[in-house]
Amino acid sequence: MLLEHLPPESxxxxxxxxxxxxxxxxxxxxGARPDLGQWxxxxxxxxxxxxxxxxxxxxxxxxxxxxxxxxQPTPRPGIPPKSAAKQRKGLTDEQRRALDPRLRNQPKEA
Incomplete structure (x- = not known):
């Protein structure tokens, strides 16, 4: 049991x-996948x-x-590459107004 948790370099x-x-x-x-192993x-x-x-x-x-x-950062186990990750979408005007109190009183653009 204790041997399972020893670091690989021990x-x-x-x-x-x-x-x-x-x-x-x-x-x-x-069938081993060393890229998925813990570091x-x-x-x-x-x-x-x-x-x-x-x-x-x-x-x-x-x-x-x-x-x-x-x-390009070094790939790490358990973290998908940047290209495989979902692309981040920008905020809508409505979301910006909800987050920023300065924008709440501005008229909505049509």
Missing amino acids: ATTTAIRNSISAADLERMSE SGVETLLAQVKDEVALLRHVLVAANGGKPGEF
């Missing part, structure tokens, strides 16, 4: 993984650092007049 998990025969390892890996804290932090460096380079190129292209 000595115990590594020893168990190293003791599995090649045939068993191949059988267990059939350790170190992997998550490394992805954040990688994204920050890429974003910094992106901003630096744009600030110096270059065309940096679109920033």
